[in-house]
Amino acid sequence: xxxDKSKIKVAIIGAGFGGVSAAKKLASNKxxxxxxxxxxxxxxxxxxxxxxxxxxxxxxxxxxxxRKVFSKNKNVQVTLTEVEKINVKQSSVLYxxxxxxFDYIIVACGAKHSYFGNNEWENIAPGLKxxxxxxxxxxxxxxxxxxxxKQEDRDLQDSYLSFAVVGGGPTGVELAGAIIxxxxxxxxxxxxxxxxxxxxVYLIEAGNRLLAGFPKDLSKRAExxxxxxxxxxxxxxxxxxxxxxxxxxxxxxxxAKTIIWAAGVSPSSLVNTMQCEKDSGGRILVEKxxxxxxxxxxxxxxxxxxxxxxxxxxxxxxxxxAIQQGGFAAEQIxxxxxxxxxxxxxxxxxxxxxxxxxxxAVVSTAGMHFTGxxxxxxxxxxxxxxxxxxxxxxxxxxxxxxxxxxxxxxxxLIVHKTWRFYGDKKIQYDIEDTx
Ligand SMILES: Cc1cc2nc3c(=O)[nH]c(=O)nc-3n(C[C@H](O)[C@H](O)[C@H](O)COP(=O)(O)OP(=O)(O)OC[C@H]3O[C@@H](n4cnc5c(N)ncnc54)[C@H](O)[C@@H]3O)c2cc1C
Numbered sequence: 001x002x003x004d005k006s007k008i009k010v011a012i013i014g015a016g017f018g019g020v021s022a023a024k025k026l027a028s029n030k031x032x033x034x035x036x037x038x039x040x041x042x043x044x045x046x047x048x049x050x051x052x053x054x055x056x057x058x059x060x061x062x063x064x065x066x067r068k069v070f071s072k073n074k075n076v077q078v079t080l081t082e083v084e085k086i087n088v089k090q091s092s093v094l095y096x097x098x099x100x101x102f103d104y105i106i107v108a109c110g111a112k113h114s115y116f117g118n119n120e121w122e123n124i125a126p127g128l129k130x131x132x133x134x135x136x137x138x139x140x141x142x143x144x145x146x147x148x149x150k151q152e153d154r155d156l157q158d159s160y161l162s163f164a165v166v167g168g169g170p171t172g173v174e175l176a177g178a179i180i181x182x183x184x185x186x187x188x189x190x191x192x193x194x195x196x197x198x199x200x201v202y203l204i205e206a207g208n209r210l211l212a213g214f215p216k217d218l219s220k221r222a223e224x225x226x227x228x229x230x231x232x233x234x235x236x237x238x239x240x241x242x243x244x245x246x247x248x249x250x251x252x253x254x255x256a257k258t259i260i261w262a263a264g265v266s267p268s269s270l271v272n273t274m275q276c277e278k279d280s281g282g283r284i285l286v287e288k289x290x291x292x293x294x295x296x297x298x299x300x301x302x303x304x305x306x307x308x309x310x311x312x313x314x315x316x317x318x319x320x321x322a323i324q325q326g327g328f329a330a331e332q333i334x335x336x337x338x339x340x341x342x343x344x345x346x347x348x349x350x351x352x353x354x355x356x357x358x359x360x361a362v363v364s365t366a367g368m369h370f371t372g373x374x375x376x377x378x379x380x381x382x383x384x385x386x387x388x389x390x391x392x393x394x395x396x397x398x399x400x401x402x403x404x405x406x407x408x409x410x411x412x413l414i415v416h417k418t419w420r421f422y423g424d425k426k427i428q429y430d431i432e433d434t435x
């Protein structure tokens with residue numbers, strides 16, 4: 001690490017929505033040297049990850065190399081590394097085998113899936129958090145159709161044609177809708193022996209409604225849309241006893257060879273190494289300026305933070321919260337350098353949205369609720385605008401236009417086998433753990 005000692009050193013851990021937003025704000029200050037530390041070389045636009053899983057988009061269309069984002073900023077150093085520990089008292093970070101001290105640290109390492117203590121379910125039911133998992137889910141879904149095509153036994157064929165999605169939040173709703181559309185629209189003419197109209201998608205939700213963070217009328221509408229599309233919604237039922245052959249939803253057995261986990265998240269493991277106050281879910285409790293209590297030079301932003309808005313509600317783990325918090329933390333550092341008073345973070349709620357299928361979405365913004373085609377067009381517009389690079393915006397736009405008119409799913413490739421070869425050695429390949 002080559003550091004200019006006259007400059008203020010700021011470590012940003014994680015180049016997701018929060019970290020990139022913070023780094024962009026700080027980069028214009030030439031008195032600051034920024035060290036972005038991420039275990040991946042790319043910023044990932046997670047809201048469109050389900051489209052990679054569903055073969056609608058290629059990974060590179062939603063991922064941007066972090067170095068590319070900051071290639072013009074001489075005071076930004078990007079390091080591909082797994083941060084192992086953060087020492088809050090010492091203001092230091094352990095990575096690449098040694099502790100490094102920083103003037104400021106912005107922790108923006110995001111969330112991982114939570115299997116509620118059943119981590120052994122991860123290989124049976126992958127979650128959707130990174131590109132490896134998205135391509136693994138794609139492989140499993142497409143392979144299930146291939147295996148159904150080969151089966152003579154009708155029960156077995158049915159279990160290959162059955163997909164269970166656990167968790168009725170936005171990701172679960174998006175996945176359930178996309179799987180049923182893929183089977184009944186995109187692929188329907190491609191399989192000659194098996195009738196894909198027999199495909200079943202079960203969406204299992206522990207609570208009493210889908211999209212719990214949305215207004216009730218939009219939850220109802222999402223459920224209605226999914227039912228129309230052919231998804232079976234099972235509410236008030238916890239997923240249990242997951243196995244490669246299926247799972248229980250409450251006390252009902254569902255035979256499904258493909259299970260996807262879209263329920264529950266908890267902060268990345270790195271947060272466990274931080275000696276600071278946390279809530280019962282392990283999220284960091286921060287001051288109003290997003291710094292850690294008694295450690296004004298360490299900030300936490302995004303999915304790892306528990307922050308109560310003046311309304312009493314805790315802010316949800318969504319991209320706009322992370323973006324605004326990252327930018328705000330950067331502004332407080334700038335304020336310190338100018339010896340100005342820090343402010344309290346206030347979230348500007350621009351609304352929430354989820355897509356359910358082709359031409360179906362729900363949007364809540366500025367006190368108004370939209371559904372159907374108009375909501376879907378808003379969803380398309382917002383997601384294209386927020387994609388990181390111009391090139392990606394153009395690519396995604398044209399892929400969607402094509403898919404809209406042709407019902408096509410261009411990225412229908414089965415990659416990632418369960419087995420890999422290293423030389424002449426055959427080694428089992430597990431999907432990478434998101435720690
Ligand atoms: C499938 C899916 C769909 C979603 N859809 C939406 C949506 O439609 N709308 C919406 O607003 N939000 C959506 N979200 C939520 C949104 O993506 C998150 O709230 C947002 O990404 C949080 O930003 P963050 O900066 O806190 O963390 P992230 O964006 O997750 O970034 C964390 C970064 O930290 C890095 N990192 C983690 N641990 C380490 C370590 N130990 N060392 C080094 N680097 C590390 C990771 O590699 C990653 O780059 C979705 C999330 C998922 C998974």
